[in-house]
Amino acid sequence: xxxxxxxxxxxxxxxxxxxxxxxxxxxxxxxxxxxxxxxxxxxxxxxxxxxxxxxxxxxxxxxxxxxxxxxxxxxxxxxxxxxxxxxxxxxxxxxxxxxxxxxxxxxxxxxxxxxxxxxxxxxxxxxxxxxxxxxxxxxx
Numbered sequence: 001x002x003x004x005x006x007x008x009x010x011x012x013x014x015x016x017x018x019x020x021x022x023x024x025x026x027x028x029x030x031x032x033x034x035x036x037x038x039x040x041x042x043x044x045x046x047x048x049x050x051x052x053x054x055x056x057x058x059x060x061x062x063x064x065x066x067x068x069x070x071x072x073x074x075x076x077x078x079x080x081x082x083x084x085x086x087x088x089x090x091x092x093x094x095x096x097x098x099x100x101x102x103x104x105x106x107x108x109x110x111x112x113x114x115x116x117x118x119x120x121x122x123x124x125x126x127x128x129x130x131x132x133x134x135x136x137x138x139x140x
Contacts, residue, residue: 016031031106
């Protein structure tokens with residue numbers, strides 16, 4: 001069980017909001033990570049900002065523990081096929097939903113986008129059900 005840490009949640013949320021606002025103000029782009037990653041893998045002219053943002057995400061994960069943030073989570077299973085399948089489902093879902101949870105949940109909600117609100121509610125609902133089934137089994 002994790003300890004409830006509202007201060008770190010508030011600071012983390014504020015930093016995510018600040019990063020999203022800075023990206024929108026400086027590049028006119030939404031902070032959707034799946035779109036950034038997908039766009040960085042294509043041969044288009046605006047790869048630079050995408051790669052820089054993704055590099056910043058990776059750097060934060062590497063240097064964060066030096067400042068007291070939690071390190072990388074330990075895997076609960078060594079089944080790499082399971083992780084690959086989960087990644088494929090997220091990838092297909094983000095393509096079908098025309099964006100990922102960061103784009104829809106952070107930026108879409110802020111823009112009051114109906115599509116983003118629906119996508120985020122569906123994602124969160126499925127996540128709640130998945131956790132309930134995995135932790136408590138079907139039917140509680």
